[in-house]
Structures are given as C-alpha cells and as structure tokens.
Amino acid sequence: MPDIGDIAANRLSADQYQRNFDDIEAPLDRKRALVEASRCYFCHDAPCLEACPTGIDIPGFIRKIATDNVKGSAVTILEENIMGGACARVCPTEILCEQACVRTAQEGKPVNIGALQRYATDWLLDRGIQPFQRAKSSGKTVAVVGAGPAGLACAHRLALLGHAVTVFEARPKAGGLNEHGVAAYKVPHDFAQREVGFILSLGGIELRTGQALGRDVTLAQLRRDHDAVFIGTGLGGVNALQLDNEALAGVEDAVAYIERLRQADDKSALSIGRRVVVIGGGNTAIDIAVQARRLGAEDVTIVYRRGPQNMGATGHEQDFAQTNGVRIRHWARPVRLIGDSGRLAAAEFESTAAGGPGRRFTLETDMLFKAIGQVFVAAPVSEGGQALLELQAGRIAVDAEGRTSLPDVWAGGDCVAGPDLTVSAVQDGKRAAHAIDRYLRNA
Amino acid sequence: MADLRCTFAGIKSPNPFWLASAPPTDKEYNVVRAFKAGWGGAVWKTLGEAGPPVVNTASRYGTLEVNGQRMVGFNNIELITDRPLEVNLREIKQVKRDWPDRALIVSLMVPCVEESWKSILATVEDTACDGVELNFGCPHGMSERGMGAAVGQVPEYIEMVTRWCKQHTRMPVLVKLTPNVTNILGPARAARQGGADAVSLINTVNSIIAVDLDAMAPAPTVDGKGTHGGYCGPAVKPIALHMVAEIARDPHCAGLPISGIGGIATWRDAAEFLALGAGSVQVCTAAMHYGFKIIDDLVDGLGNWLDEKGYADLPAVVGRAVPNVTDWQYLNLNHRIVARIDQDRCIKCGLCHIACEDTSHQAVAATRIDGERHYEVIDAECVGCNLCMHACPVTGCISMVEVETGKPYLNWTQHPNNPMRQAAE
Structure with a gap:
C-alpha cells in the first residue's frame, strides 16, 4: 500500500458496485402509493403547487393516483413539466413542494410528493404511452442549443405547439446534467436516456449531437436558418482554486469526474483515492463525495469555507452525505496543495471562523476534488471576443419570459440567472417556448 | 376498574362483548380461541334444520376500501352454517361445559313452520346453551327460501314465530332484526308482542358492495356472476345506532333489552351503543379483520373510559344518551x-x-x-x-x-x- 497517491480502481466487489449505484430510494408500489396519496389533503390554493417552479397541479395529480387514474396523473404532471420523471428523482423537494406541504407544518412529515410523482411518471414511461399530440404544423422552425432540461423542455413544448425544432447538442448524448452531472444513484437504469426518448417520441424534434455552438455552428448561422433560437447551453466552465500545484496528479475537477463516472458502464474501472477531500458546499460537492465513498474511498471529507446553513446543498443532502460516511468540515479554506513526486500528498487549510486569520491544519489525501462552482463560458456566443448578446452577472441576460437582447433569441436554464435546478430549467424552457410561439405567430 | 360484568335478558357474561353469529362462531375451534382471548360471549353461527346442510360459494366476501383503509365496509354472501346440525350441537354442548362463565347463544333459522321451530329448539336446549337468537335478518340467499329477512320484513311473521319459540322453550329468546325495512319499530314491536326477551340489531344491510369492472359483475364474483349480499363493518355503524336508539326511546318497547350490533370495532363504538340503550354488544367484522385479540383493547378501553367518567358499572351508562335523542x-x-x-x-x-x-x-x-x-x-x-x-x-x-x-x-x-x-x- 503506497502512503502517497493511493488511487485505485476495483476497490469493491461487483455486487457492491451494483448496490452502491442502484436507486437510492425504491419506487413506491401501488399499495404504498395509495396510502401515501391518501395523506394529501387536496388543499385549496395549495402551497405545494405554488412552491413548484413548473407549477404542477400537485394535489390534482395525487388525487388521480388515489383513484387509480395513474395515466391521468402522469399527464397532469407532464403537461407542466415534461421532465417530471427526472424532477421526481432529482428535485430538492425538501426546499420546494414538500417544504410547503401543509403536513410539514402540521406534523413535520410532508406527503412524499417526489415519490408519488415518480410513481405516476414511471407508470406512463414504462408503458410507452405517448399522451400528447402535436398541433398542426406552423411552418416555422426553431433552433434549440443544448439538449439539457431547458433545451429539451423548450423543444418539446415548441414541437407540441406545431413548430419544427432542431436541437444542437455538443456532446454525443442528450440529457444534459441528468445524463452527465447528477449523481448516478439518483437516476439509475439509464433513466435520463429513457426520458429523452420519451420526449423525442412526440415527433417534430430533430436531435443533432456532436454539434457545439461556436465550434460546429454559430449563433449567426442559427439565426439565419431558423425563425427563432433558444439557448440552453448550461455552464461550460468550472472555478479554479487559484492555488499553485492544481496540476498535481490527484487534483480533479468534480464535474468532469462525475461526467466520466456517469458514462462508465463499469464503475469498477473508475480509479478513486483512498483518502479523498472535496472542496465546496453545493450539490456537486455532495454528489462527488458520496459517489467517491460508493466507489470505495475509505475516508471522504468535504471542506467548506462557511457554515452548514450557507451551503448550497440542502440540509437533506448534507444529511445524506453524512449517512454515507462523508465528514463535513465547515469554516476552512484550502491554502496550499502539497505534492510529492508530482502526486498530491496533502492539502493545507486555514480556518475561516470568526476571529481573524485562523489556525492551519493539514489533511493527508490521495485525491482532491474541486467543486466550488461552475461558470458560464461566453465564447460560444461571442464573435471576435465580443458577446453577441447582453450578459448580466456573467450569464446571458433575459427578460421575464426568457428573451435575450436579441429579438429572436431566447435563453434559459443554468446559462441565465436563477436557481440552478432541473425544475427551474424546465420551466425556463417551457416559458420561453410559449414566448417564442407568440412571437412566431405574430411575426 | 369499573365492573364490566353484563347481565342481558338473564344471560350473564364477564363483559358485554359477544361475537356475533357469523363465520368466527361456526366451530368449537374458533369459539374456544375467542373465549381464551377473553370474549364475554358468542352467538353460534346460525343453525338450520337437520338433514343435508346448505352449500356455500367461493368467493363470499367483498370490501369497501377508503383511502387505503381496508374493510371500512364489508359484504358477504355466505349462508348459515354448512356443517351438519349434530356436529354443531355436540360442539356447542362441549364449549358451554368447558366455558360455563361465558354467554353462549345459538342462532337459529328454520322454515316458518311451528313444527320446525319446536323440533330444533328441543335439540338446542339439550346443549345447555344460554339462549337462542332467531335469525330474521340475513338479506341474501336464505331469504330467497322464505327465511331470514323474508321473515324479518313482515312484523306478523316475527310475532308469530317468536310466540312459537317462547311456547316451546324455557331459554331466553333474542330476535335479531334486519335493517332492510322502512321503520325498525314495526319489527321491534312485533318481537316484543310475540314475547321476545330481547332484540339484537342490526343484521346486515342489503348491498352490492362493488362492481368488478373487468368481469362486469358485482363483487364478490362467483364464476362470472354476483349477487347482493349483507353489508356490515364500520360503515354501517350510523345506521345501527339510529335503529338502536329508535327502539330504546319507543314507549312500546320500553324495557326491552337490546343487543347492539353493527360496525363495532373499538371500545368507543361499543360505548356509543351502550349510551343509546344497548345492554350488550356483538362484534364480527373487526374480529374478521384483525383476529380475536382486539378484545383486549375493547375490554380495557371500555373499563378505562367508565373509570374516567366515574361510572361504576354497565347499568350506569346503558341508555344514558337516550333522553337526549329527540325529534x-x-x-x-x-x-x-x-x-x-x-x-x-x-x-x-x-x-x-x-x-x-x-x-x-x-x-x-x-x-x-x-x-x-x-x-x-x-x-x-x-x-x-x-x-x-x-x-x-x-x-x-x-x-x-x-x-x-x-x-x-x-x-x-x-x-x-x-x-x-x-x-x-
């Protein structure tokens, strides 16, 4: 066993890998779904509905589960949120619908809305039912850039409204973060691709993969060839620690690692450190820390520069990390990466707790993940170093319905300001689609 | 703890909880298990005439489920006992001998002929049971043969048969009433007129509990067909409470003991029946749902409630709400x-x-x-x-x-x- 740079694949048995990356929560069967659905009070002017960024009629879909009208339930969900299946799995419901659920106020135990939403949407997807029918062709075409939640939601709604949509996706696969970024155990069994397949099965959407904006196509071309454009490219860059030695072997970018993990059919082939440190406090930090544990890392520590309540990850996510054996150290920031023969050996931290420059401590580590946030990369929407559309706080500036400074270009999802959530991206895409539809019909 | 001993129409039991005449009381095995669990009494599942027993169907039960709660309502198309009369009589005799402190009442249903009643009463009396309950209630199957509810819906028949029974036995005679009538007072007054020692009610309510939308037939379905059955369980309690109260406050029935039946699943249900004038209560569906062990909470809960309210015994509470039932x-x-x-x-x-x-x-x-x-x-x-x-x-x-x-x-x-x-x- 080397003392430094203990990074290895195959740390677990095949069975352990299988278990570790399977569903974190078993789906509800019919009986359990009925019991859970019966807990819903069918509130008037329901607070949960108001808390849902996509405005799903939550009491309405739950009531339909309770009456065994599961198809109707799924349609109620998908009408507002075509990625209702993914959102059922990845939404931080504890800060959205379930936080607002009146049962949270009453007894601290909300209706398990996420699990019920999954029950209904899975039912429909499992049966290969296509519940939607496209409106008659408008003769208009729209280019959508990025096949993530925002782009696909926009494309689906536009196709539904009768427009012909071409989706340009830089990667070989559609799905965006659901396919490349979310922790594997949240969307196992190739769910992201199944959902993409369901969305595309509506018709009227042409998916072109391997087509990156600024590399294979330009915004100018898209505007020329289509009646409108929607940009949903997400965040293309990651923040650096701004320390020396970031190039040491063992210093990794969490986003890139998770993407490799998500695309690896055989998780045992992934090398992971024995002692892992994660820098950051958002969901990516939690996701990489837990997945590192599940790949067999013995010791995983998240180090975050502020307190638990400042973390981007919800309390639920923090608890989840801790029950997975991840340690979270608050109020400390990295100040030095210590190498040995080109390999990471340790990281030195400084306390950020109140009371001036703090005490320093060192964590020996084989692998360190940077998870301190992603940034929008403007280059693809720029020409000659100049952005073609207005930016705001480093992202694409849009109005209330997602329109950019260009009259025929809309944008949504993580590349615009707002909460970086799948469900918000879906809402951005849907809302922009309706704005585009109005624009095209009045043009 | 309050005294839960019950004396009902001269029949004594250690507590007012009896198992109603139904599948749980069809055999010695079941009734002994119930008595071991602590039930105060049992009304043996209805006996018919000597000779070839009735034949039952498969299936027999349907349920009403509300919000995931099973058996809120329950429906059956089972007939009276399908075991030979002599087997039942032998077992009844044995159980009464082994459990002398428990109330053991035998439910009866034979054709509307004096000789039939006279004959079966003699054999039942030989078991040394505590009383008989005339089943004038079953709304399905037997009623097509002129028995059960077919008798219970005609006050003149009730009075006639009750009178025969009183003539031919020294045992207390309870008359079990069907709720499938427009006014329960007709049958109740007829029973009293005929000399009944008590009435018990309600029997099951005529019902189709559900339609199997795949088979396109009422549930329970027997080889593709279904029929109406008898409805019981928690959902019928309000119907039963009303009928019990009507009899309890009827001057013509004054003093007539009432054994309350209908959806009793908890001690609180039982207390409500007692308050409206029931002197004992009978339970079936709850036992069929959860087993005999529910008797523990029935007895314990009723006792604790009586203590809490300062009632020393059952007579202190029986009928206590009746003066507040009005038009x-x-x-x-x-x-x-x-x-x-x-x-x-x-x-x-x-x-x-x-x-x-x-x-x-x-x-x-x-x-x-x-x-x-x-x-x-x-x-x-x-x-x-x-x-x-x-x-x-x-x-x-x-x-x-x-x-x-x-x-x-x-x-x-x-x-x-x-x-x-x-x-x-």
Whole structure:
C-alpha cells in the first residue's frame, strides 16, 4: 500500500458496485402509493403547487393516483413539466413542494410528493404511452442549443405547439446534467436516456449531437436558418482554486469526474483515492463525495469555507452525505496543495471562523476534488471576443419570459440567472417556448 | 376498574362483548380461541334444520376500501352454517361445559313452520346453551327460501314465530332484526308482542358492495356472476345506532333489552351503543379483520373510559344518551353557534374556505397577510353548520362557539314560520 497517491480502481466487489449505484430510494408500489396519496389533503390554493417552479397541479395529480387514474396523473404532471420523471428523482423537494406541504407544518412529515410523482411518471414511461399530440404544423422552425432540461423542455413544448425544432447538442448524448452531472444513484437504469426518448417520441424534434455552438455552428448561422433560437447551453466552465500545484496528479475537477463516472458502464474501472477531500458546499460537492465513498474511498471529507446553513446543498443532502460516511468540515479554506513526486500528498487549510486569520491544519489525501462552482463560458456566443448578446452577472441576460437582447433569441436554464435546478430549467424552457410561439405567430 | 360484568335478558357474561353469529362462531375451534382471548360471549353461527346442510360459494366476501383503509365496509354472501346440525350441537354442548362463565347463544333459522321451530329448539336446549337468537335478518340467499329477512320484513311473521319459540322453550329468546325495512319499530314491536326477551340489531344491510369492472359483475364474483349480499363493518355503524336508539326511546318497547350490533370495532363504538340503550354488544367484522385479540383493547378501553367518567358499572351508562335523542321538531331553533379558527393551529390547507365557498355559505374568507395564507370566519354569514370543522384536517383547529342571542328556547312546533304551530303558552 503506497502512503502517497493511493488511487485505485476495483476497490469493491461487483455486487457492491451494483448496490452502491442502484436507486437510492425504491419506487413506491401501488399499495404504498395509495396510502401515501391518501395523506394529501387536496388543499385549496395549495402551497405545494405554488412552491413548484413548473407549477404542477400537485394535489390534482395525487388525487388521480388515489383513484387509480395513474395515466391521468402522469399527464397532469407532464403537461407542466415534461421532465417530471427526472424532477421526481432529482428535485430538492425538501426546499420546494414538500417544504410547503401543509403536513410539514402540521406534523413535520410532508406527503412524499417526489415519490408519488415518480410513481405516476414511471407508470406512463414504462408503458410507452405517448399522451400528447402535436398541433398542426406552423411552418416555422426553431433552433434549440443544448439538449439539457431547458433545451429539451423548450423543444418539446415548441414541437407540441406545431413548430419544427432542431436541437444542437455538443456532446454525443442528450440529457444534459441528468445524463452527465447528477449523481448516478439518483437516476439509475439509464433513466435520463429513457426520458429523452420519451420526449423525442412526440415527433417534430430533430436531435443533432456532436454539434457545439461556436465550434460546429454559430449563433449567426442559427439565426439565419431558423425563425427563432433558444439557448440552453448550461455552464461550460468550472472555478479554479487559484492555488499553485492544481496540476498535481490527484487534483480533479468534480464535474468532469462525475461526467466520466456517469458514462462508465463499469464503475469498477473508475480509479478513486483512498483518502479523498472535496472542496465546496453545493450539490456537486455532495454528489462527488458520496459517489467517491460508493466507489470505495475509505475516508471522504468535504471542506467548506462557511457554515452548514450557507451551503448550497440542502440540509437533506448534507444529511445524506453524512449517512454515507462523508465528514463535513465547515469554516476552512484550502491554502496550499502539497505534492510529492508530482502526486498530491496533502492539502493545507486555514480556518475561516470568526476571529481573524485562523489556525492551519493539514489533511493527508490521495485525491482532491474541486467543486466550488461552475461558470458560464461566453465564447460560444461571442464573435471576435465580443458577446453577441447582453450578459448580466456573467450569464446571458433575459427578460421575464426568457428573451435575450436579441429579438429572436431566447435563453434559459443554468446559462441565465436563477436557481440552478432541473425544475427551474424546465420551466425556463417551457416559458420561453410559449414566448417564442407568440412571437412566431405574430411575426 | 369499573365492573364490566353484563347481565342481558338473564344471560350473564364477564363483559358485554359477544361475537356475533357469523363465520368466527361456526366451530368449537374458533369459539374456544375467542373465549381464551377473553370474549364475554358468542352467538353460534346460525343453525338450520337437520338433514343435508346448505352449500356455500367461493368467493363470499367483498370490501369497501377508503383511502387505503381496508374493510371500512364489508359484504358477504355466505349462508348459515354448512356443517351438519349434530356436529354443531355436540360442539356447542362441549364449549358451554368447558366455558360455563361465558354467554353462549345459538342462532337459529328454520322454515316458518311451528313444527320446525319446536323440533330444533328441543335439540338446542339439550346443549345447555344460554339462549337462542332467531335469525330474521340475513338479506341474501336464505331469504330467497322464505327465511331470514323474508321473515324479518313482515312484523306478523316475527310475532308469530317468536310466540312459537317462547311456547316451546324455557331459554331466553333474542330476535335479531334486519335493517332492510322502512321503520325498525314495526319489527321491534312485533318481537316484543310475540314475547321476545330481547332484540339484537342490526343484521346486515342489503348491498352490492362493488362492481368488478373487468368481469362486469358485482363483487364478490362467483364464476362470472354476483349477487347482493349483507353489508356490515364500520360503515354501517350510523345506521345501527339510529335503529338502536329508535327502539330504546319507543314507549312500546320500553324495557326491552337490546343487543347492539353493527360496525363495532373499538371500545368507543361499543360505548356509543351502550349510551343509546344497548345492554350488550356483538362484534364480527373487526374480529374478521384483525383476529380475536382486539378484545383486549375493547375490554380495557371500555373499563378505562367508565373509570374516567366515574361510572361504576354497565347499568350506569346503558341508555344514558337516550333522553337526549329527540325529534327534529323539538330542537332549539334559537341556538346559535359560529365557527372559530385557531390561527395558531391552522396549517393553511384552505379546505374550510373552499368547502364553505363552493358548497355552503361563503362564510370563510381566504386572504393573504404579508403573502401568508389566512382564513377567517365571517360571523355574519356563518350559519353554524360546522362543515368547515369537519373538513379541517387538524383536530381542534376549528371549533364552534356559542353566540348569546338572548332568545329563549324555540322549536319548530312553536315557530312563527310553522303554520301548524302550537300556542307558546
């Protein structure tokens, strides 16, 4: 066993890998779904509905589960949120619908809305039912850039409204973060691709993969060839620690690692450190820390520069990390990466707790993940170093319905300001689609 | 603890909880298990005439499920015992010998012929059981053969058969009544007229509990067909309570012991029957759902409640609510209450508002205070119907408070709007 740079694949048995990356929560069967659905009070002017960024009629879909009208339930969900299946799995419901659920106020135990939403949407997807029918062709075409939640939601709604949509996706696969970024155990069994397949099965959407904006196509071309454009490219860059030695072997970018993990059919082939440190406090930090544990890392520590309540990850996510054996150290920031023969050996931290420059401590580590946030990369929407559309706080500036400074270009999802959530991206895409539809019909 | 011993129509049992005549009391094996568990008595599943026994179907039961709660209502198409008469009689005799302190009553159903009743009564008497219960209630199957509810729906038959039985046995005779009549007092008075020692009610309610939408047939389905059956379980309790109360407050039936039956699953249910005049209670569906061990809480819960309220024994509580059962026309029309929402308990579900807004009197205002949902009763519009209180999922959040009107008691018979009113003086 080397003392430094203990990074290895195959740390677990095949069975352990299988278990570790399977569903974190078993789906509800019919009986359990009925019991859970019966807990819903069918509130008037329901607070949960108001808390849902996509405005799903939550009491309405739950009531339909309770009456065994599961198809109707799924349609109620998908009408507002075509990625209702993914959102059922990845939404931080504890800060959205379930936080607002009146049962949270009453007894601290909300209706398990996420699990019920999954029950209904899975039912429909499992049966290969296509519940939607496209409106008659408008003769208009729209280019959508990025096949993530925002782009696909926009494309689906536009196709539904009768427009012909071409989706340009830089990667070989559609799905965006659901396919490349979310922790594997949240969307196992190739769910992201199944959902993409369901969305595309509506018709009227042409998916072109391997087509990156600024590399294979330009915004100018898209505007020329289509009646409108929607940009949903997400965040293309990651923040650096701004320390020396970031190039040491063992210093990794969490986003890139998770993407490799998500695309690896055989998780045992992934090398992971024995002692892992994660820098950051958002969901990516939690996701990489837990997945590192599940790949067999013995010791995983998240180090975050502020307190638990400042973390981007919800309390639920923090608890989840801790029950997975991840340690979270608050109020400390990295100040030095210590190498040995080109390999990471340790990281030195400084306390950020109140009371001036703090005490320093060192964590020996084989692998360190940077998870301190992603940034929008403007280059693809720029020409000659100049952005073609207005930016705001480093992202694409849009109005209330997602329109950019260009009259025929809309944008949504993580590349615009707002909460970086799948469900918000879906809402951005849907809302922009309706704005585009109005624009095209009045043009 | 309060004394739970029960004396009903001369029949003694250690507690008022008897198992009703039904599948749980069809065999020595079951009844012995029940007595071991602590049941105070049992009414043996209905015996028929000697000779080839009846034949039962598969399946026999259907259920009403509400919000995931199983067997809120229960339906059966099973007939009387399908075991030979002599086997049942032998077992009854054995059980009574082994369990002398428990009430053991035998349910009977034979054709409407004096000789048939006379003959079976003699053989039943030989078992040394404590009494007989005449099954004039079963609404399905046997009624097609002129028995069960076919008798129970004709007061003259009830009186006639009861009289025969009283003539031909020294045992107490309980008459079990069917609820499938327009007025329960007809059958009850007929039973008393015929000399019945007590009545027991209700038997099951005629019903089709569900339709199997795939088989396109009523449930339970027997080889593609279904038939109406007898409905019981918690859902029928309100029907039973009403009928028990009607008999309890009927001057013609004064003093007639009533064994209350119908949806009793908890000690509280039992206490309600006792309060409305039942001297003993019979249980079936709850036992069929959970097994005999529910007797533990029935006995324990009833005893604790009696203690808490300071009632020393059953007679202290039996019929205690009867004086407060009246006709609508005697209710005080000057009594005024309005709803009050406890804002600290309110969870902002809005159900009080929408119930009142859509279906009643628009008396619960929905507003927002600093963006927070807020629900408030508009006193001037509130008629005190208390729908909101029932729709509210939070216990104690909405209460009805009395409003002093300064007006005296005034019922419909005295009300100026009533053209047939009596003079107030």
